[in-house]
Amino acid sequence: MKEHKRYLDPEVLARLSRLDLKARLIVEGFLSGLHASPYKGFSQEFADYRQYMPGDEPKRIDWKVFGRRDRLYVKEYQEETNLRAYLLLDKSGSMQYGGTLNKLEYAKYLTASLAYLLFKQKDSVGIATFDTTINEIILPSSKRVNFMRILETIENSRPGGETSLSNVLSELAQKMKRRGLVILISDLFDEPERVITSLRSFRCRKHEVLVFQILDEDEYKFPFGESALFRDLEDDTEMVINPKVIRESYRKKFTELLNYYRQRLLESYVDHEIIFTNTSYDKALSSYLQKRGRLF
Amino acid sequence: MTFLHPLYLIGLSLVVVPIIIHLWFQKRLKTVRFSTLKFLKKSEAKRFGWLKFREILILVLRCLFVALIFLSLARPQLKSRLFTANRLASVCFIVDNSYSMAYGNNLQLAKEMAQKVLAFYSTNAEFCVLPLCAMAERGEKAFWTTKNSASELIKNIKLSYQRSSIREALVQFPDEKPAYSTEYLYIGDGQEINFKDFATEHTENVSIYWLKIPTGGNVSITNVSLKDPIALPFDNYELHVTVSNFSQHIWNGIVNLRAQDYYVEKACEVQPNKYINVAFELPISIHRGIVEVHDDSLPIDNVYFFSKIVPRKLNVLIVGSDEFLRVGLNPPGALRVPFHVETVDNISTVDLRKYNVVLLNGLTDISVNDNMRLTHFLNREVTGILCFLGPQVGDNLKYFIKQCCTIETQILPKGYVTLDWVDYEHPVFTVFRGSTTLKNIKFYHFYNLTADTGIIATLSGNYPLIVNSTNLTVIATQFTPRTTDIMYKAAFVPLLYRLISSLVYRIHDREAYIGMRTQMPTRIKAPTGEYLDPQRMFLIPGFYTTDNETIGVNVDPHEGNLNVLGNERAKILQIHPIDIEKNFRGGDVTNTLLSLALFVILLELLLLLLH
Numbered sequence: 001m002k003e004h005k006r007y008l009d010p011e012v013l014a015r016l017s018r019l020d021l022k023a024r025l026i027v028e029g030f031l032s033g034l035h036a037s038p039y040k041g042f043s044q045e046f047a048d049y050r051q052y053m054p055g056d057e058p059k060r061i062d063w064k065v066f067g068r069r070d071r072l073y074v075k076e077y078q079e080e081t082n083l084r085a086y087l088l089l090d091k092s093g094s095m096q097y098g099g100t101l102n103k104l105e106y107a108k109y110l111t112a113s114l115a116y117l118l119f120k121q122k123d124s125v126g127i128a129t130f131d132t133t134i135n136e137i138i139l140p141s142s143k144r145v146n147f148m149r150i151l152e153t154i155e156n157s158r159p160g161g162e163t164s165l166s167n168v169l170s171e172l173a174q175k176m177k178r179r180g181l182v183i184l185i186s187d188l189f190d191e192p193e194r195v196i197t198s199l200r201s202f203r204c205r206k207h208e209v210l211v212f213q214i215l216d217e218d219e220y221k222f223p224f225g226e227s228a229l230f231r232d233l234e235d236d237t238e239m240v241i242n243p244k245v246i247r248e249s250y251r252k253k254f255t256e257l258l259n260y261y262r263q264r265l266l267e268s269y270v271d272h273e274i275i276f277t278n279t280s281y282d283k284a285l286s287s288y289l290q291k292r293g294r295l296f
Numbered sequence: 297m298t299f300l301h302p303l304y305l306i307g308l309s310l311v312v313v314p315i316i317i318h319l320w321f322q323k324r325l326k327t328v329r330f331s332t333l334k335f336l337k338k339s340e341a342k343r344f345g346w347l348k349f350r351e352i353l354i355l356v357l358r359c360l361f362v363a364l365i366f367l368s369l370a371r372p373q374l375k376s377r378l379f380t381a382n383r384l385a386s387v388c389f390i391v392d393n394s395y396s397m398a399y400g401n402n403l404q405l406a407k408e409m410a411q412k413v414l415a416f417y418s419t420n421a422e423f424c425v426l427p428l429c430a431m432a433e434r435g436e437k438a439f440w441t442t443k444n445s446a447s448e449l450i451k452n453i454k455l456s457y458q459r460s461s462i463r464e465a466l467v468q469f470p471d472e473k474p475a476y477s478t479e480y481l482y483i484g485d486g487q488e489i490n491f492k493d494f495a496t497e498h499t500e501n502v503s504i505y506w507l508k509i510p511t512g513g514n515v516s517i518t519n520v521s522l523k524d525p526i527a528l529p530f531d532n533y534e535l536h537v538t539v540s541n542f543s544q545h546i547w548n549g550i551v552n553l554r555a556q557d558y559y560v561e562k563a564c565e566v567q568p569n570k571y572i573n574v575a576f577e578l579p580i581s582i583h584r585g586i587v588e589v590h591d592d593s594l595p596i597d598n599v600y601f602f603s604k605i606v607p608r609k610l611n612v613l614i615v616g617s618d619e620f621l622r623v624g625l626n627p628p629g630a631l632r633v634p635f636h637v638e639t640v641d642n643i644s645t646v647d648l649r650k651y652n653v654v655l656l657n658g659l660t661d662i663s664v665n666d667n668m669r670l671t672h673f674l675n676r677e678v679t680g681i682l683c684f685l686g687p688q689v690g691d692n693l694k695y696f697i698k699q700c701c702t703i704e705t706q707i708l709p710k711g712y713v714t715l716d717w718v719d720y721e722h723p724v725f726t727v728f729r730g731s732t733t734l735k736n737i738k739f740y741h742f743y744n745l746t747a748d749t750g751i752i753a754t755l756s757g758n759y760p761l762i763v764n765s766t767n768l769t770v771i772a773t774q775f776t777p778r779t780t781d782i783m784y785k786a787a788f789v790p791l792l793y794r795l796i797s798s799l800v801y802r803i804h805d806r807e808a809y810i811g812m813r814t815q816m817p818t819r820i821k822a823p824t825g826e827y828l829d830p831q832r833m834f835l836i837p838g839f840y841t842t843d844n845e846t847i848g849v850n851v852d853p854h855e856g857n858l859n860v861l862g863n864e865r866a867k868i869l870q871i872h873p874i875d876i877e878k879n880f881r882g883g884d885v886t887n888t889l890l891s892l893a894l895f896v897i898l899l900e901l902l903l904l905l906l907h
Contacts, residue, residue: 093332094331094332095331097329097330097331103331163332187331189331189332189334216331219331224328226326227325228325228326228327228328229322229325229326229327229328230327230328230330230333230336231327231328231329231330232330232332232333232334233329233330233331233332234331234332234334237333237337238327239333239336239337239344240322240325240351241336242347245347246336246343249343250336
């Protein structure tokens with residue numbers, strides 16, 4: 001168990017090369033820590049019996065057991081839903097920021113893990129990668145082939161240009177005809193108002209939305225020392241900045257930005273989780289499962 | 297702009313050093329690839345704008361500092377309107393060394409200016425140096441000399457108490473023809489007195505430049521005079537001290553008078569550009585002393601040595617009818633009279649040496665001998681003749697009077713005529729100014745006198761009544777009831793007193809100014825104790841004494857009045873004023889540039905402290 005758990009550490013995971021392996025290790029490492037199966041619910045796969053209680057639907061009574069035991073029991077099935085999950089992976093330039101494990105790498109592992117988790121759950125899972133525009137899109141399916149294509153897409157994702165999150169999300173919202181769970185993995189470095197508006201458009205189409213905001217700790221703490229030439233990863237603009245001078249102000253503004261997202265997404269019934277690249281993957285996966293638990 | 301050390305201007309190329317350092321530091325800067333600067337730019341737009349501006353400003357200031365330092369080292373000189381380097385000309389320096397230049401350190405300033413101007417000229421130029429108030433005799437001519445010698449001559453110029461003018465100074469201009477075009481440079485405070493008798497004809501074909509030395513405020517004693525110089529005092533007389541304030545500020549000070557054991561002082565206040573008369577009452581026994589004002593920056597005119605001639609008792613001889621005149625001059629019962637009066641019918645037998653004044657009252661004629669005696673009498677000091685014309689005037693008398701006026705026909709008007717005009721500025725009439733005392737005096741009988749000058753009173757019809765020439769005065773009529781009713785008027789006695797007194801006391805003081813030459817044949821002892829030769833001039837202020845009198849010698853009060861020649865007048869005289877503040881003091885801008893460099897550094901430090 002311990003062996004599996006350690007793969008939840010991003011740094012350890014980074015040393016592995018195969019993405020499917022990584023995803024599997026993350027998910028299984030995560031699942032091994034849970035006491036009960038998270039998959040209970042409606043499914044065709046039998047799970048357990050329990051005594052009939054008033055209120056249970058009579059059609060769920062197993063009459064064969066009644067014949068053998070002369071007691072009323074109802075069947076419980078392992079969950080198997082028709083959940084359609086859309087994984088939206090932001091691979092804009094700003095996502096390549098980070099040390100040994102940059103934000104995009106982290107996001108890719110997280111996306112793969114979620115895909116694996118969904119696949120294991122027999123849910124339909126699709127993916128869309130984007131930067132300024134949508135780069136690739138795979139429609140949701142629960143087939144293994146689809147899952148492999150998703151992994152391949154994630155693996156091949158390279159950092160792109162400038163973020164145009166709001167436009168991309170609006171476009172994706174148009175394309176997703178059937179309602180489902182939209183999981184956005186991005187740093188949300190775009191105009192906050194427009195991002196919020198775009199996410200609301202998902203909600204308007206009855207989608208459930210879960211946002212993982214991937215950040216590097218340095219982006220929050222701004223720990224740089226002496227004056228340096230800062231180069232924007234998205235548009236290559238340069239600026240000489242003395243971090244000491246602007247640190248306080250920067251942190252204040254950044255906190256305000258995060259608070260703004262938190263507040264406005266809460267108001268829009270969008271789950272929002274800030275994930276730093278040095279934190280374990282189980283936090284993100286827990287958030288997903290909680291969200292799913294609330295849905296079914 | 298010119299530079300004294302232009303080689304330092306090469307250093308201006310080092311202005312690029314701060315730019316290179318700036319670029320090098322920029323290059324050395326660690327590059328941090330950051331996710332996005334979008335939010336930074338947006339949230340800190342103003343600050344980044346300011347930081348960028350500050351960075352550029354600091355760079356500019358650094359470049360400016362380097363430029364200023366090297367510009368300063370090059371010693372920039374603002375180009376003068378007139379003076380350019382290595383000017384070739386024949387230059388005549390007229391340096392004002394009159395005593396008004398003792399104000400502050402004006403003479404020193406004038407000499408410094410002259411040296412500065414001298415520096416502008418080429419070593420091949422020729423110069424002559426003329427102190428405004430010559431130290432040598434005026435007859436000596438100046439000479440063309442070299443730049444170095446001219447510098448020495450300028451250095452040796454000393455303050456002079458003499459009074460002079462540019463015209464007089466130019467008398468010393470070298471006879472030798474100048475080698476180049478001549479430039480005249482007058483360096484001084486430009487008091488109007490310096491341009492006395494100066495006409496445009498002196499500036500024809502030449503340019504006189506006037507380098508203005510600024511003058512400041514001054515308080516001086518401009519005059520010390522008897523209040524009424526012909527009034528005959530009994531015990532005391534009144535002295536008026538005129539204190540003039542030529543400054544722009546109110547002057548409060550003390551005026552004191554010292555004479556023998558007598559000392560008196562008075563506080564006074566003089567408004568800017570005004571004067572006041574401070575009156576001192578002195579016993580008639582004191583006729584010389586020193587008046588001083590206290591605390592002024594031009595001290596030389598704060599002291600005035602006065603020596604006055606105070607009228608005293610006179611011996612008067614009335615020849616002819618003494619009706620009314622004797623009573624008027626010596627009223628019966630009067631305790632103190634200023635005249636000792638005697639009357640005779642015939643002048644031939646009288647020794648005239650005893651008398652100061654002879655009144656010829658209605659004489660028909662005099663002998664030729666008397667004519668000569670009277671002419672001789674007039675040549676003596678403190679003497680005078682007052683002639684009242686009677687019913688007839690003989691030829692000898694007419695001849696004697698002719699030195700004053702010519703007697704024409706006798707006038708018998710229908711009725712009478714009255715006084716038409718009197719010269720109230722003449723000492724005889726000053727006390728009657730503003731009064732009606734001389735109105736409505738009737739004249740029935742008088743002579744038509746003809747004179748070009750000296751008429752001090754006329755009758756209706758423009759007939760001269762009183763004609764005055766030196767110490768001879770002719771009245772067109774006798775003062776008798778047949779000719780006039782003046783003797784019944786209140787003006788009679790004072791007019792008679794003043795007519796007699798004005799004959800005798802024509803000179804009221806024994807004072808002279810520095811620079812004047814004495815004509816006195818007697819030996820004169822200077823304040824230093826040395827004797828002056830006749831024809832020698834007074835050179836220092838003080839009391840100069842002869843055997844029987846004292847001369848108070850002062851600097852000319854006009855010298856201290858600081859009345860500067862106006863620009864309009866200078867234009868008329870074709871003299872070109874040059875403000876030294878603009879042309880010289882502001883010439884060297886090194887200090888300004890260094891101050892600017894210091895300011896730039898301070899500004900940079902301030903910017904570095906500002907985030």
